[in-house]
Structures are given as structure tokens and as C-alpha cells.
Amino acid sequence: MTDDAYLFLLDNPAARLGVPPAAVGGLACMETPAVRAWLDAQGSTPTAPELRLLPPEETGAVPEGAERLPVPLSDEELSRVRQRSGPEALARIEEELLSYRDCADGRDGLIGRALAAGVAPHRIAELTGEDPATVTAAAGV
Template structure:
């Protein structure tokens, strides 16, 4: 496995390989001289349906005869490539996990706001699904 993401130009086969860069809303690497030069040398446009980007863990699936170029992706871009390339069922669960993470990151602050507003501990536990013991422990730390 490599640590590089790759831009590949397919020859018509493997339509499920990778994600079209055009579907990702503009990767920063697409405007670099290296990518622009590579696209020019291939006679391909950035919007070509045959152009795909693959995350590092999928590069072993690139056929031997396919033109490829390693490209730098930010963590956010790489996460987007992985999400867009996932099967629909996995993509839905990933969305739920991201929502959970967003909510969990602000959990203590939300519970503290509830206490400050006067919501009783038993009601906070009931509404959040947190155990009453956990809610009371958070209240004691405030």
C-alpha cells in the first residue's frame, strides 16, 4: 500500500474504480502545474468521466496499463474521496457517524447549558439517553 492518492485515467473499463474529481467540488491539486501538465500530456480534461481519484488504500486496484499520477490531498479532501467512493449503505452509516461525532464533541457543553437553564438531571437523562449517574457526575464536575 502507498501513502499517495492517485489520479488515474481509465480506458473505459472499471467504471466503479475511484471517484471522478469533478464530483468532489474542486480538489486543490487539480490546479497544480503537475496535474495540469499531466492532463495535457494525456489529452484529457479535468471534467472527463474517465478521470478518477483513488485513496491510498485502493491504489492496488489500479490496472497495470492505466496512466496514473500521485496527488497530494488534504485530510478533508481524502475523507471526501473515501466517502464519495464508498457504497451507498456505507456512505449513509458514515454520515450518521459524522453526525454522532459532531454531537458528541459538544455533549458536555450541551448538558452544562441544560443544567444552567434549570433542566433537572432526571429529565436530561431521559431526553439524552445518558444514564442518570453520568448526568449527575457531569453536574458534580461543573
């Protein structure tokens, strides 16, 4: 495995491998002299349908013999590539997991506020889907 993502050219632009860099938006590497020279040498452009990008953990999927170029990505760029490179369902579920994490971080505080406002523990459990024991433990009751 490498630490770099890979730009590569597909023989069949209809293949569902990788993500077109234009679909990710604003990648700093696309403006570098190395990438521009590589695209020129390949007779391609940053918006060509056959140009794709894969994150480091998926670079083994680059077809053998495909023209490829390793490119560094920032953490934020890499996150966007990962969200777009998998099947749409995978990207959606990852977004849901991120949302859940954000909500779960404040779970205990929310439960405490609900109890302080007079919401019964069993009702909190019904509304949140949490186990009643979890509600009680989170509230410190």
C-alpha cells in the same frame, strides 16, 4: 501504501471505483503542469467520466495496467475525496459520526445547563439516549 492519492483512468466509466475529480470540486493538483501534461498525454480532460481519484489507503484498488498518476492532496481535499470515494451510505454515516463528535464534545456542558434549568436527570437521559449514570456523572452530581 503511499502518501499520495492516485488519479487513474478506467476502461469502463460506469464502474463504481474511486471518485471523479470534478465531483470533489476544486483540487489544486488538477491545475498543476504535471497533471495537465498527463491528461494531455492520455487524451483526457479533468471532467472526463473515466478519470477517477482514490485516496492513499485505497490505491491498491487501482486496476492493474490502468494509466495512473500520484497526486498530493491537502488535508481538506483528502477529506472530501474520502467522503465521496466510498459508497454513499459510508459517506453519510461518516458525516453522522462527525456531527455526533461535534455534539458529544459539548455533552457535559449541555447536561449541566439542562440540570441548572431544572430538567430532571431521568428526563435528560430520555431525551439524549444517554444512560442515567452517564447523565449524573457528566453533570458532576
